[in-house]
Amino acid sequence: MTREQHAEPAPGPQSPGRRRFLQEMAMTACGTALFGGGVTLYATTASALPAQALRPPGALAEERFLGACVRCGLCVRDCPYDTLDLARLGEPVAVGTPYFVARQVPCEMCEDIPCVKACPTGALDPELTDIDDARMGLAVLIDQETCLNFLGLRCDVCYQVCPLIDEAITLELDHNDRTGKHARFLPTVHSEACTGCGKCEAACVLEKAAIKVVPMALAKGQLGSHYRLGWEEQEKAGKPLLDNIIDLPDRMPASGGLR
């Protein structure tokens, strides 16, 4: 380039060398911008995580995780149960990032959390030191129509395999209206304890699991920030919130119904 320029008239506003240089610069800049824009568009649209794909314990929130993970696979290698895998091109997970599918291999919740220790960048947050604090997702008994316990049987498998039995999943006693005389034991997940390890989903005896771990954002509702639960506020205050309230007896509808 420099030699060619030397052969031409001295570089000035009108010189062909300068013109060619500017032209080349402009072309390269435009081409790069187009290409870079395309890649960015592809990357951002292809980064939606399907609900079945769960991140390892301690993973940062998905949008931050996609910036922090270098896709080295050290977490995959240090997982003693071969739970984790790196997404390959063509799979619906951001290529090269670690994930697991609970129904196939759930997280065994190792106490020393080797996957988090292995992560060099902190995409898996080293602040996570107690595996019970992990929130990989939330188990939801998503299909009550096929769950055997809901049908009145005593399957209980999801409850029995739960590493936090009686905390993350409890069995809630309920009346069986179908038989009129039996009880139902309804598996009930509690989000304050469930780590999303997926052992319940993996163990569900149905052809397709009735209980599934889904991303927290999908599973949870959120109260309006201004909502206050009266009974909790009352407990906090330690006394009725309004003085001199007269608690009248509740009137039930008459047997003949309301007219």
Added chain:
Amino acid sequence: MNTAALSTTMALPRWRWKWLLLRRLSQVGILGLFLLGPWAEIWVVKGNLSSNLVLDLLPLTDPFLLLQTAASGHLPETTALLGTSIVAAFYLLVGGRAFCGWVCPVNIVTDTAAWLREKLDLRPRARLSRTTRYWLLATLLLATTVTGVVVWEWVNPVSMLQRGLIFGFGFAWLVLLAVFLFDLLVAQRGWCSHLCPMGATYSLLGAGSVVRVRADDRSRCDDCMECFRVCPEPQVIQPALKGDEQGLGPVITGMNCTNCGRCIDVCDQSVFHFGTRFHNKMEASS
């Protein structure tokens, strides 16, 4: 020196493959070390070229990956920072783009394309600027900062090939095929010498690196042009080999030089040799 004298006196054809062979051994050997783990349960090194742990002790992290992660707004943990420092120090010594020539497996793909292109006598078509890679690097870092997502890692053929070999390909081979065909049919040495932002990062990193190819015996050059023909970045040879009159020293200082040593291999006059960037004085050539 002795071998050169020997080969001329005995009229044997010069053996022209030393550095190329060593490079291939290095590239394949490094991948082999990574594959020993999953294939033979011998864990010399865990992870992949993006970030890994050697002998459960030494962390290594690719500077380009770390740069992207930092651009996304994430402050990496000490392990990655330490790993990158070690890698950066190493390439500051041996030449930034020594990564491209001696480690990166894509180099084998693109060298094959370049070789085949010459065998088939395919004319160069698209002309790309060699600065494109720096534009691309800047664009991608900007996009990463704006989106918070390491966008390049969705398509990076370098990551895909090495990770694919170590962890499984999926459809990543399609990306590699695209790179191969691009180099073969579209632009000569298109990928590694014009576009790859990873190589661009290593270029910038090793701009002042110590180990360099030197043309100390440039007075012996007989203008056969073999070095220019085989060099993936021929523009770096020019000032060192022909810069005598302009008062330029004999060291190849261009930051895009991959330290592949192919010029040393092919030069019948033994003009080139590996050395350091120091003592880049004129008198060395006379």
